């Protein structure tokens with residue numbers, strides 16, 4: 001049947017209906033699964049492309065008309081509409097609540113640390129996670145034979161290319177293994193005075209366990225100007241450590257070695273669990289290591305083209321997961337990355 005004959009037919013048939021049963025038969029005949037309307041709709045795919053849209057619209061209009069006629073008839077026969085009366089919607093039912101998320105604990109701790117340095121006048125700068133071998137190592141005075149440059153300790157992106165050593169150290173790309181390369185980027189593009197913190201992701205091919213992850217977060221910081229002293233480093237780090245861990249912690253600087261700082265120091269805080277008496281968290285030592293630091297090596301200044309002897313500066317770098325684990329007493333780094341809401345909701 002074509003559209004026009006269906007139109008004519010429904011108009012004549014609907015007039016003769018006077019019981020709910022015959023109305024239902026009529027509904028099935030036109031709108032039911034095998035009724036006229038679904039038959040028309042089903043024929044659309046076989047029509048020429050250009051006629052489908054117009055035909056579809058006509059069928060739809062006819063379907064709406066038939067639905068309307070049946071509904072009117074239903075009301076006339078029974079006094080009830082086939083549509084749900086308004087009162088059947090229970091407006092007292094509780095709605096479907098939309099849960100609000102919040103920032104990830106690592107983001108929260110990163111923001112907190114950056115805010116403390118921001119208040120001391122540091123700018124927040126980010127750098128790329130795909131970095132050159134030069135910025136990640138060579139520019140930072142890390143020698144070619146340093147173990148961290150091994151392919152087992154750094155993710156190289158184009159290992160195998162550029163076997164020629166000269167172009168290799170200039171061009172090879174890698175996933176940065178620390179945030180320190182942003183020192184090179186910033187020092188090359190800006191002039192002192194500089195006070196910068198750099199939050200971001202870093203990557204190392206470590207086997208995952210309770211304290212290692214192939215991806216984690218660091219915050220690098222550095223200050224460069226004329227006359228920056230080790231005491232400036234101590235002052236800034238003390239404000240940071242007391243801001244994060246509380247006014248009562250003590251700090252100590254242990255001599256250490258980093259290629260890009262001289263002298264270098266690792267920084268410990270008194271154990272926040274046992275207040276320095278010795279417990280399982282601090283391995284009975286009373287101290288917890290929180291970061292590496294030192295005075296920027298003159299060779300780093302030379303590598304970025306600063307006039308020899310003119311500037312001094314300090315730098316430091318910390319792992320955000322480690323700070324967060326100490327601050328909240330978390331004993332497994334994997335918890336940060338498993339997306340388990342039972343864990344995340346606690347922050």
Ligand code: DAH
Nearest residue numbers: 178261292293294315316317
């Ligand atoms: N880049 C070092 C690391 O990933 C951390 C570090 C140590 C950064 C000493 C510094 C520093 O800026 O002075 O282990």
